[in-house]
Amino acid sequence: MDWISPRRLNRIGMLNMNRRNVDYIARYNDRSSYPLVDNKLKTKLAVGEYDVKTPKLLQVVRQQHEISHFREMAEDLSGFAIKPAKGSGGKGITVITGRDGDDFIKASGARIPVAMLERHLTNILAGLYSLAGTPDVAIVEDLVESSPALAKYSFQGVPDIRIIVFQGYPVMAMLRLATKASDGKANLHQGAVGVGLDLGTGRSLNAVQFNRPITLHPDTGLALENIQIESWENMLEMAARCYEATGLGYMGVDLVVDAHQGPLLLELNARPGLAIQMANGCGLMPRLKAIEGLKRPHFSPRERAQFAMKSFSRL
Known part of the structure; x- marks a missing residue:
């Protein structure tokens, strides 16, 4: 694999945080759209209208008294994920992959009694994991079973694909693989592996x-x-398609490849990080400028995806 140093990345168009915030997020993201992408439940409902599949919704817990229904709902389930609707950075997400008697088994192999899961739901409702510490809603989703072809590369956690979308055009992508250092989470800041992906082929770079x-x-x-x-x-x-669903001009789209259902949307991010450039060994600026310079934009999501595959392929 070719490696490009951070110094050289600056010379070849690396987008920095200040420029991202001012020239792209502030300019292209209407603040009225933020509540939609900052809330996983609202995101799920919005993208569903645009034929973007997400993990099946099993339960929504909005109030304390509804937690009692969780025990009934989970009675026959061996796997599911509990998420705070307004959480960020993977905080508050609990993934259950199995059962052992009355206890549930986490992805790490740790046993957890149902009472502890109920306390976790209470903490979510109280806003322990929400962006501003405000009261939140808990969602329970079907467990994502990663495609074996990708799962083998990741340590415990489900690998996901982050795609930067600008004005409806995919412009850069990476695969995120969980590690022991990242505690099974696909979070690069915590030590997950970022693998740059060629936009034209989906192959690693x-x-x-x-x-x-x-x-x-x-x-x-x-x-x-x-x-x-x-x-x-x-x-x-x-x-x-998430561009039409949200109206956001600059965002991160996080997808997984489920073994049975194929690609599914996990979440959207209106303030995606910049480490994707390091994983790809190239800067975002030339691609963003190319989209801004289009005289005749493509109107359908398929046309935009095909344009990106042709224009930004490196293999």
Whole structure:
């Protein structure tokens, strides 16, 4: 894999935080759209109208007295995910992958009694994980079972794909792989691996952990240079459709490849991070400028996805 230093990235169009905030987020993201993407439940309902699939919704817990229904709902379930609707950075998300008697089993293998899950729901409602500490809503979703082709590269957690979408065009993508350091979460700041993906093919380019180049996953030991994402064009089109669903001009679209349902949307981010450039070994600026310079924009999500595949492929 080719590696490009941060200094060289600056010379070839790396987008920095100030420019991202002023020239792209502030300019292209209407603040009226923020509550939609900052709330996972609102996101799920909005994108569903644009044929963007999400994990099945099992229960919404809005008030304390509804927590008692959780025990009944979960009685026959072996796997599910509990999420705060307004949480960020993966905080407050609890993933259950199995049962052992009356106890549930977390992805890490830890046992957790149902009473502890009920306390967790109470904490979510109280706003312990919400962006501003305000009262929140808990959502319970069907468990995502990652495609085996991708799951083998990740340590415990489900790998996801982050796609930056600008004015409805996918402009850059990376695969995020959980590690022991990231506690099974696909969070680059906590130590997950970021693998740059070629927009034209969905094949891996470079890989980084803590912004340093790597060629093997630190825990699975697998090489990261020949990964191929399934249903790639479909995923790019799904990401492009989120523009119509939200009206956001600059956002991060987080997708997973489910073993049974194919690509699913996990969440949207109106303030996506910039480490995706390190994972790809190239800057965002040339691609953003190319979209801004289009004289005749493409109107359908499919056309925009196909334009991106053709224009920004590196393989």
